[in-house]
Amino acid sequence: MKLLLILLSFLFFFNPLLSQNSWLLMPSYRHGFLLPHRPSLAYFNNQHIDEITFEVSKQLSDTNQWHRLYRLPNVGAGLYFANLPSSYYTGKSIAAYSFIDIPIKWAKKYSINYSIGTGIAYLTKHFSKTDNYYNIAIGSAFNAYINLGLYYSHYFNKIQINTGISFTHYSNGAWKKPNLGFNIPTVKISVGYLSKVKTPFLQKAQYKKNKYNAYEYDIMFSCGTRQNYPADPNSYLVNNLAFTFEKYISLKRKLGIGIDLFYDPSIPIREQAIPNFNTYNHYFRSGLRF
Structure with a gap:
């Protein structure tokens, strides 16, 4: 009440x-x-x-x-x-x-x-x-x-x-x-x-010509911390560098490709039991995205 x-x-x-x-x-x-x-x-x-x-x-x-x-x-x-x-x-x-x-x-x-x-x-x-x-x-x-x-x-x-x-x-x-x-x-x-009767959107709008470039390039850096296990009190600083190339196909949509590069010092601790493990190279990982 x-x-x-x-x-x-x-x-x-x-x-x-x-x-x-x-x-x-x-x-x-x-x-x-x-x-x-x-x-x-x-x-x-x-x-x-x-x-x-x-x-x-x-x-x-x-x-x-x-x-x-x-x-x-x-x-x-x-x-x-x-x-x-x-x-x-x-x-x-x-x-x-x-x-x-x-x-x-x-x-x-x-x-x-x-x-x-x-x-x-x-x-x-x-x-x-x-x-x-x-x-x-x-x-x-x-x-x-x-x-x-x-x-x-x-x-x-x-x-x-x-x-x-x-x-x-x-x-x-x-x-x-x-x-x-x-x-x-x-x-x-x-x-x-x-607060007032809602306005329905019933007609297809006439849009202005796309003012954006046909192609777009992005570079982004980010970082954060992570833990490996609950029993491990250490936190590890993980860094990411991302590159993206995209093409506009409409005012609402883009198609593109990107690559991510990671520097993660927590990896050797998790994978040190693997035979022939290279502790230097495995600080780094990469990924491809679409």
């Missing part, structure tokens, strides 16, 4: 401001399970997972070309709360994230959309070699939060109802082991309030 009163008060005081744009306030409920991508994670599956999100988003107007290219998507931010299976070892999850909802198909009263969200998740329990060694999935309190979704939206004047499927992933990129991560597929239902 208290949460409902707060929400009604927010709508009363801020409705004049929100009505200037198409804003959406959307709580959601998602129900699913842990997808054990390793046999060692199967014992976590002793209960289903309930996820609750609160999102605020704004529908982009047609003032920019990319808004029309993606059929007037919504962009926004949200808060995420979830219980996790085997909660004595895994605890709960809280996340803050940004997202974009992109329509695939528009009609006057409905749309079909996909969503992409990324942020930071805080897990209340993670691996500890002294008091929580059964949690072999997550080695740190803070992790990357990634969510992908596909859903159907129906519009009743200023009320929007969504239903669809969602996939959530937690990972810390191996900077703290263990890092098997959690994968959580769910079904979702959402009921939201629109």
Whole structure:
């Protein structure tokens, strides 16, 4: 009841401001399970997972070309709360994230959309070699939060109802082991309030000539730390140099090829038992991507 009163008060005081744009306030409920991508994670599956999100988003107007290219998507931010299976070892999850909802198909009263969200998740329990060694999935309190979704939206004047499927992933990129991560597929239902009736994108827009170059070249350097094993207290600085060559085939799409060069001092420690192992050359690795 208290949460409902707060929400009604927010709508009363801020409705004049929100009505200037198409804003959406959307709580959601998602129900699913842990997808054990390793046999060692199967014992976590002793209960289903309930996820609750609160999102605020704004529908982009047609003032920019990319808004029309993606059929007037919504962009926004949200808060995420979830219980996790085997909660004595895994605890709960809280996340803050940004997202974009992109329509695939528009009609006057409905749309079909996909969503992409990324942020930071805080897990209340993670691996500890002294008091929580059964949690072999997550080695740190803070992790990357990634969510992908596909859903159907129906519009009743200023009320929007969504239903669809969602996939959530937690990972810390191996900077703290263990890092098997959690994968959580769910079904979702959402009921939201629109500050003004949503604008459907029903006509194919006339785009201006592509002002970008036909070809694009990129060079990127990145670095980060990783661990080898939970029992190894050392962190290793990993460096990456990436080269990319791409060709535009439309305003939304590119085709390209790239090569990545890695300097990873953690490799010899992991592979020192291999016969004839060259400790110098195996600091380096490379990869080709398309």
